[in-house]
Amino acid sequence: MALRSGLSLLRYISLRTSSRVLSTHINPEINQNGEKTAEFPGAKAPYVTEMKFLNENSYESIPIYRVLDNNGDVILANEEPTLDKETLLNMYKSMVQLNQMDKILYESQRQGRISFYMTNYGEEGMHVGSAAALSPQDLIFAQYREVGVLLYRGMTITELINQCYGNHEDPGKGRHMPVHYGSKQLNVVTISSPLATQMPQAVGAAYAFKRTPDNDRCVICYFGEGAASEGDAFAAFNFAATLDCPVILFCRNNGYAISTPSSEQYRGDGIAARGPSMGLHTIRVDGTDALAVYNAVARARELAVKNKPVLIEAMSYRVGHHSTSDDSTAYRSLEEIQKWTSDENPVQKLRLYLERKGLWNEESEKSLIKESRDFVVRTMQDAEKKKKPHWKEMFEDVYYDMPLKLQKQMHEMEDHLRKYEEHYPMENYEKE
């Protein structure tokens, strides 16, 4: 049947080409082949006789969902989430604390107090909006620029700063570079530097949740639009969809991957466009609007726990430099940055909203800023005084049990230090 129709199609085309006009008219008989759609194992789709390549303009751009306008006004009343006062204030306070921590730790790196830092400016709305919509039991896989999520989840400024200093109170035992946080207790998987590696891992974790009886947990995985170019990102989308995993894949599209603008990172309609094509429930949201992000993630969570994987693309702008190793004036203009620090400032938007609701004012703002800043500075001074972990921690946790070979190496170092202690900064490290 298929063969016959194929032959007749050929005949049909050769007939038409002989008269040098290839009709674009759809012949319903050939088109439908007597069936509604073709039944190839790899695609169920209608037949057409018109040859047509699709391109990035074949579809409309995926729209950007927002709740607030730039003045902090709710655009459509029934889209306003019903959040209690406490939640709203927690969201806002996390943003302000994050800003203060970023400001001070950034400067502390400049002064050589810590080795590295990355700020979160411009992305605060995505952080608190998404974190507030999750359950504390939901597992978080982050990239690195999601500190607002961790603060909202309950990681303390003290824990975060101890990690940056790598002192003996750092849960990561000083092994990881600054900003690579993690907390088993709070369901935050320790951040890894190689990009996008967390994405298929998040999907795997979600699959494990799914297999747990009466599962009501989901996994959220944050990643940048740059990281989305890695092969692991494709793997994650594909695994999430084909294995029906309870996962929310949350893209922070902040326009840059270090110096590379998103225009050189991908073509087509951004990261969101990949979602439907791969079988993921997909939404694009204004990442500078904490309430829009809240709504999107809340709905995404409902889908995810029913094993319907979701892709969210949250649009924002990376206001700060990529990291303390970067000077972004080498590749973007100050005017460009200005736009995103004024009108589209996520912190300001939520603040205006809160002020309108009578939940916030100039005075509460001032005292929160002062309180947050003082706390960060004090914590930093404390963290600085704390010693680094004992050097033997270098050999721990490589394996569950330290292999003999490694024990031997540790003893070798011990002997060495006994002889040459004065050549090593022993005073900065814990003693046994």
Added chain:
Amino acid sequence: MTGILAQNTLSRSLLQNVSNIVKRLSSHFTYYPDESKPIDGQTNKMNMMQAINNAMDITLKTDSSSVLFGEDVAFGGVFRCALGLQEKYGKDRVFNTPLCEQGIAGFGIGMATAGATAIAEIQFADYIFPAFDQLVNEAAKCRYRSGGQFDCGGLTVRAPCGAVGHGGLYHSQSPEAFFTHAPGLKVVVPRGPIAAKGLLLSCIRDRDPCIFLEPKILYRSAAEEVPVDSYEIPIGKAHILREGDAATLVAWGTQVHVLLQVADMASEKLGINCEVIDLMSILPWDEETVCNSVKKTGRCLVAHEAPLTSGFGAELAATVQAECFLHLEAPVSRVTGWDAPFPHVFEPFYLPDTMRCFSALQQLINY
């Protein structure tokens, strides 16, 4: 302190921030400048970053098929080695790629297969692993599996490697040994500006795909008088930097400087002269030079930053014991990073620093 911090508003720090990762150098070694003159003619003071930039500049100028690409390469790359090259040679020859190392390597292999010269930058050697399949299964085996019909010799993959004082797990690794286990690849590591320029030009022009690992701590640590004209330093030929009869000390990259200092300490404190060899290229490596030296000295110490187990020192030690067995006065000594991931705050205890190498040398001498 609070005062200073409070003064710094966000916009101000945005403006005043000029930085680069290598300003915060660790000081686990003293740099020994290269005073050699690979060719006659004019020289310019260049640091290693500039010498690498100069080698790529020469390539782009003289080889019209050549291109340079990688993450953030358009604005010069995060270590600035490609600085100014896009302005000079255009966006079709020096460009950003999407953030995807397997893509970068595969794209480079393809370009080279089609006859072009491809210089691919991987932002950090720690991030070369997504490209491992492309390099180990594709680049390395391209000629062999096609019976010599195809090759990707025009590909050179550059990646910053090694300790930098504060890089932690994922900005410090030295993955050279992994690539020496894939017949078909060449692996080269320079110890400074003069070596970097000559070796990089050799890699680029070599008929085999090369992995060029650049110890990132050396990018700006010192300048040397680098010839401005084109020159090549042969791949597979070690350099004897110090002559001696007491022991042969072998290293590559940053570690060469550590061993030069150890040799100085040995002559000062122990009154002995050690031979110091920079291997220059890890694969192929110069067995002849190393073994002749060991036959003379009877003792051999190899040092590298990468972990001990299956580090390239193991290969050297095995060959030296097989070739020099009757000349050896002591087992070959290996001083290396420990068999643990590269730890952030423990870096001073992790590295095979001068004191660990010196101590091992004393044991080697007193064996």
